Amino acid sequence: MSGLTVRQTPIEGLLVFDIPLHGDARGWFKENWQRAKMLELGLPDFGPVQNNMSFNAAAGSTRGLHAEPWDKMISLANGRIFGAWVDLRPGDGFGTVFTLELGPETAVFVPRGVANGYQALAPDTVYSYLVNEHWSPDARGSYTYLNLADETVAIDWPIPLSQAEISAADAAHPRLADVTPMAPKRTVVVGCKGQLGRALTALLPGSLGLDLPEFDLRDPAAIASVPWGQVGTIINAAAYTSVDAAETHEGRRACWDVNVACLSRLVEVARQHRIPLVHVSTDYVFDGTAETHTEHEAFSPLGVYGQTKAAGDALVATLPRHWIVRTSWVIGDGNNFVRTMANLADKGVKPSVVGDQYGRLTFTTDLAAGIVHLISTNAPGGTYNLTNTGPTQSWADIAKRVFELRGRSADDVTEVTTAEYFADKPGMAPRPTHSTLALSKLAEAGFEPANADDRLREYLG
Structure with missing residues (x-):
């Protein structure tokens, strides 16, 4: 396959990496995060300190939209997901939307203050994300949230939200008009x-x-x-x-x-x-x-x-x-x-x-x-x-x-x-x-x- 490449998005700082999968009859291998190569392509040297994994047993499992007070790099280990990102930082970009279907061949760098939401499109979906701050229970107080169904950003979820598995907390998040932008560091x-x-x-x-x-x-x-x-x-x-x-x-x-x-x-x-x-x-x-x-x-x-x-x-x-x-x-x-x-x-x-x-x-x-x-x-x-x-x-x-x-x-x-x-x-x-x-x-x-x-x-x- 061709080498590692990067794509810009309408959201400033949100980067999509296309990762080569090297495979044969046994399966595949990839360099999921390669600091030197990715920095050369424009990835900030964000210094991850924690790796988290998330598993969705059934298609339709949907989570978000959460803007976190740190940078993160998300990728897939198995399955496919639909990703949606909304810029919740102050400035002209506030409310800008980007969506993408991800498989193991794709990784996305999400800068601090950009809300992310994900919907599993296949069973047994496993995704991984690197973050550059240690998570703690107190950290949730620094999040900024947006409702998955917000009419202003109008995300076209492949599986309608009425048929999706959504937590009560995510369903209660505010609409864009009521969101206070995440303050810069x-x-x-x-x-x-x-x-x-x-x-x-x-x-x-x-x-x-x-x-x-x-x-x-x-x-x-x-x-x-x-x-x-x-x-x-x-x-x-x-x-x-x-x-x-x-x-x-x-x-x-x-x-x-x-x-x-x-x-x-x-x-x-x-x-x-x-x-x-x-x-x-x-x-x-x-x-x-x-x-x-x-x-x-x-x-x-x-x-x-x-x-x-x-x-x-x-x-x-x-x-x-x-x-x-x-x-x-x-x-x-x-x-x-x-x-x-x-x-x-x-x-x-x-x-x-x-x-x-x-x-x-x-x-x-x-x-x-x-x-x-x-x-x-x-x-x-x-x-x-x-x-x-x-x-x-x-x-x-x-x-x-x-x-x-x-x-x-x-x-x-x-x-x-x-x-x-x-x-x-x-x-x-x-x-x-x-x-x-x-x-x-x-x-x-x-x-x-x-x-x-x-x-x-x-x-x-």
Whole structure:
């Protein structure tokens, strides 16, 4: 017979596979699920964890229509069935119908939120299905149902429902007009109270925000309380970022605990539940000797904070589905360098600011939008640099620009070296001299952040 092939259907993501049956006088053999071949044909790598079997003794046995909160792959071991699928996900496809007669030579991939119903057309029908979540009695509360006899979708069952064997529960399911579409999986934002976390939750109104003290990754009960099976993506916007405090005895312990130990628990959650993880990284993983840093540059952190972030990046990179988003000089809703300079300008202060550290500002509006873009477009996994665009500047350059936008003279900012600034401040963490990140990979993924000076003017009103 010809090789394995796939057919698209009117329902987005619902795929029909035609499977070769290799037979002789003794019977037949087939590769019922072959991950490598099917992925090459477009099957999502849905990660099945459970195999279920269903047996119908008599023709006419009918079940459905059930939209389940997981993906499934259905196929026949014996007999023939009539399959019907209805899209119950929100959007333009809601209510779209597809039907097909299946035998052992056919398998169908059913994405989460698409209702499926089956009618046995022959006695002793046996069908098998792979699912990518473990079933439990509580799972039924997450199903979405549609009546087999709904007049709107008008499924033409080969054996009339009046002559079919149907359970009382299936007969009582609602009509399409009364069906609430199955909500998509949620995005979890860890560190939702921080500058970036607030920007992310504003862009993702249906997201689940987690932060201390209610959600502590040191607490197994807190981790277990989250319905991870209904989570589509995890964004980790939490970190220990006090770079100077991290150089102290207690700060070092806290920095490693948050940025590595706690992160490792989040990585294991993502691995166990097969959830893509977005992790926010930093220019501090580099020593700053290169004037521009690409995504492929080797780690060379100078201080404890950078060391923990580099270790965290390495942990996240072990996941099969991840995005590491490396950024620098973040400005958002909270205490930050721009806000400090604006306050000093308003108070008439003439500050001294470091002029020999160079980089670009990153406003959380663009950082959050870039992260959402990578997720929503399913960009290739890996590491992406993400800052605002524009020329490389020093901290002193930015401070002078803030003063100008506040109606003060740029000359009121005195430019000093890093050594001069830290001369009377012992115990300060080393900083990378150059923090500019190359943005070409991000542009190839279809996202271009705004110019840093444009965002600065907006930020200062």
